[in-house]
Amino acid sequence: MKRILFVCVENAGRSQMAEAFANHYGRGRVVASSAGTVVAEKVNPIVAEAMKEKGIDISGNKPKLLTQEMVKRSDKVITMGCSLKEVCPAPLLKNVEDWGLEDPKEKPIQRVREIRDEIERKVRELLTNIEERTHNQ
Numbered sequence: 485m486k487r488i489l490f491v492c493v494e495n496a497g498r499s500q501m502a503e504a505f506a507n508h509y510g511r512g513r514v515v516a517s518s519a520g521t522v523v524a525e526k527v528n529p530i531v532a533e534a535m536k537e538k539g540i541d542i543s544g545n546k547p548k549l550l551t552q553e554m555v556k557r558s559d560k561v562i563t564m565g566c567s568l569k570e571v572c573p574a575p576l577l578k579n580v581e582d583w584g585l586e587d588p589k590e591k592p593i594q595r596v597r598e599i600r601d602e603i604e605r606k607v608r609e610l611l612t613n614i615e616e617r618t619h620n621q
Contacts, residue, residue: 485514485533486559486560486614487515487517487541487560488515488553488561488610490506490520491521491550491564491580492564492587493521494523495518495520496531497528498585498588498594498599499564499612500545500547501542501561501599502516502518502562504542505603505607506543507606508606509611510607512544512588517548519548519554520549521550523547523580526547526554527542527546527552528590529543530588530592531588533596534588534593536562554564557559560581560610561580562578562580562582562583563582563583565582565583565586565587584601585602586605588600
């Protein structure tokens, strides 16, 4: 089973959505987690509302601080895009894929839905690629 770590700055939006989608669609194939470099107190409530529309409740999730141990345990690390260059996690990590996604913080629900849908698409593509690589080994 592959371990995927999604990283963003606050672990309150993008990485929380990616973790939830990966665990939802990747049951039995992947275990996903998420973390941030400067964590928020709670998950963005508008992000939680947008995820509930997809039938996934992340309102009780707690943002987690990124640790080297989390990185070491992961088979794949994906950063979500760096809106705050001074706390961007990407330069601290090796073998990272960056998805360059817009931060949903302080965005209206319609824009958050668009970001959510882009994350969902990218997660599904990632899971398909993991599955294809596993079958080809």
